[in-house]
Amino acid sequence: MSGATLLKESGPKEVFCGLTSIVWLHRRMPDAFFLVVGSRTCAHLIQSAAGVMIFAEPRFGTAILEERDLAGLADAHDELNRVVKNLLARRPEIKTLFLVGSCPSEVIKIDLSRVAENLNIELKGQVTVLNYSGSGIETTFTQGEDGALKALIPLMPKSDQKKLLLVGTLANAVEDRLVSIFNRLGIDNVESFPPRQSTELPSIGPETKVLLTQPYLTDTARELKNKGAEIIEAPFPLGVTGSTLWIQAAANSFGIDKSIVDSVLNPLISRAKKALEPHVEKLSGKKLFLLPESQLEIPLARFLSNECGMEIVEIGTPYLNRDLMKAEIDLLPPDCRIVEGQHVEKQLDRVRDSSPDLVVCGMGLANPLEAEGISTKWSIEMVFSPIHGIDQASDLAELFSRPLRRHDILNPTKTLTSN
């Protein structure tokens, strides 16, 4: 590894729990329903994180535990069974039902896998019932997607076909673009996981080469490997360099001739670099502090320092998988400070001490920092926005240059005060 300094911190944290992933997963797989087995807090978290996205028939909900469910366990399992059947009767279009564990369901030890198993027997394949944990005592934010994907893996059919499997939720448009680039390189068989329909799971086998699109899929990557797939080692497809290396790694593993790769990618690279220029001008030399939340922090820091010239004060990450992150850390500038875990008060002290120009943080912290005159960027935007790939590099940079530009327009000289 490079000269990055790896530190650990513990204390009070300010991060979302894994339930939050439902906010984008339900949009990726519109034929699936996510049923959290939890409390009013869990229900309130998801609706607050989802903001105003309210639907006539939403594809997520919470089976809220009540006092009588806490009394006896057998009771809670029966109750859940009843709630699920009511739901499925009302919503015949649901093809896959995820039972999502929460802190309360785990503390009182409701066995969701048993409930799922029984329901699967009863429903005889009409609906597939799966379970995973999105609880805050086990998972942070994006780890919820890791859990959901891992739960789908046993259902993937076997195949000996040679194929490239893109793993991790991408914006549909970005996904199409990346697939078309691979096709141009001569990799014709490209599939995605999660699929756009929960029932159209890609097959998997020893000839499957997995390319991770997102850095937070630790368990999913391990399980895919156990299924015989090969995980292609690469940095993540953020920024021109990251995306280029990522595509090249796949091309190498498919034995594609370097000249073909260059001829396809070089025009994209030079166009993307040109589009980056105005943002680089804005970002270069500016100080960046990333608070831990999405696990995208390391690849983002790598892009913003290497390609946009930002100076990294600290990279916070909720969890550090040294294997999956190795290629990324190798690319970081020397002496980069990576802090795994969090003590939110101490970390905010460090933010203030280092007076950064931009802080990447969660939604709860953004306005208080803005009120102190520090520009911010919500980390949750990174999981909603189309930011992957060479063509998206300047859009990605713009997410960070815009707050700085705005700050300059509104406050040419002074800093901001609020109530």
Add this chain to the structure above:
Amino acid sequence: MELTLWTYEGPPHIGAMRIATSMKKLHYVLHAPQGDTYADLLFTMIERRGSRPPVTYTTFQARDLGGDTAELVKGHIKEAVDRFQPETLLVGESCTAELIQDQPGSLAKGMGFDIPIVSLELPAYSKKENWGGSETFYQIVRTLLKDHSKESKQTWQEEKRRPRVNLLGPTLLGFRCRDDVLEIQKLLGQYGIDVNVVAPLGASPSDIMRIPNADVNVCLYPEIAESTCIWLERNLNIPFTTTVPLGVGATQDFLNELHKVLEMEIPPSVNESNNSKLTWYSNSVDSNYLTGKRVFIFGDGTHALAAAKIASEELGFKVVGLGTYSREMARKVRPAAKALGLEALITNDYLEVEDAIKETSPELVLGTQMERHSAKRLGIPCAVISTPMHVQDVPARYSPQMGWEGANVIFDDWVHPLMMGLEEHLIGMFKHDFEFVDGHQSHLGHLGGKGNQNTSKEAIETNVQDVVTTDGNPIWTNEGERELSKIPFFVRGKVRKNTENYARQAGCREINEETLYDAKAHYKA
């Protein structure tokens, strides 16, 4: 176990956070897992607060559960007290911590701090946000004032000073509380009444200690302050007012009540009719079209009750539905609905509310942000009157609901969407005029205008199909359908249903133009 797709209220510890964040020099240690920190964004994003809520979350993890979570809690409490130096400490737990029973409140009390510690027990599996807010405010006041002497103090007359009142109940994430406080303060000032303490909003624990200096408590938001007012009356002999000054009539009643409790003479200006423009605007000739407008009301208890009164008595609307998501307020909402000839809708299920809206075919919905969404889907104008809060409910401009100015704001907020609805209707009527080119899209973007034309065409087409498919049900003839299409879109559904019912009762197999008029006469009679 209850399936919930969306909830009007958060869990009770959110109510506690609303109190803690509204107040100053107070800190709340919340024993909770990391995901529960989402609650900060309610304050920093919806209210756009420039500071973090004064809350330390213990953020325990699964791996801590095997070990000594009590020690972990104590560590967080000590650190929070050292760092934030609060005057009073709140200690409580969220749903998950309630299950592991660490008793963080007792732990804190055993740590030898010299500040008051309020231990909160908020049952997360049976209670909700407003209850949690009310209980927290009550516990804070009780803890800080329980040793205060009950001896009767001198009245304002004896002390030869102006009368003083406390304004109790306003909080962050409460509906327009910030502006209501300013409005009521201004109003009372005009009558020579001073405000002693406003709480919880903006109060520090030392302000709470000054509550007994007032002659009367004004209970502005019963959801939050009623239990505290009752306790203060019983234990410190401070009477409180029960009228919430929402609307012209209620503001008058409130002033009358307050003057009486304070033993002040009621100045005639209180009951004059020109205090709020609502009264004249509502009497002016162009408000004639508001007469009998069908309005559906749903919200928290206080605002739903007030809306029903304003709608029926001050604007001349017809209330066709009234309900609340607050079980604690059901006791008050039920009789109010009954007095209007309705059965109150008490539910936390927004789909049930949406069904009730469909069922009653109102011309205006007064509800929460959720009813705004439902009304939009149904093509009915809507004004938001109640929490849960949305960033749009925290306007930059001064926009109270209470007092005379509040009544002005209410007139504008409720009548404006109706006028828009009416415009939509006119557009529908004049749709064949050349000015109304096909592309005209209203900013309301619902079923009016262009969409309206399409729906009536579709309706006719689908009904031709119905002739073949429906069995035993009366059939609409083309003239009947054409006549129906002339009826304003917002009552068309209701008229269709009524006419079909009438036709069935009368044994008509076919509905033509005449049947429509027969049905109309039948229902008017």
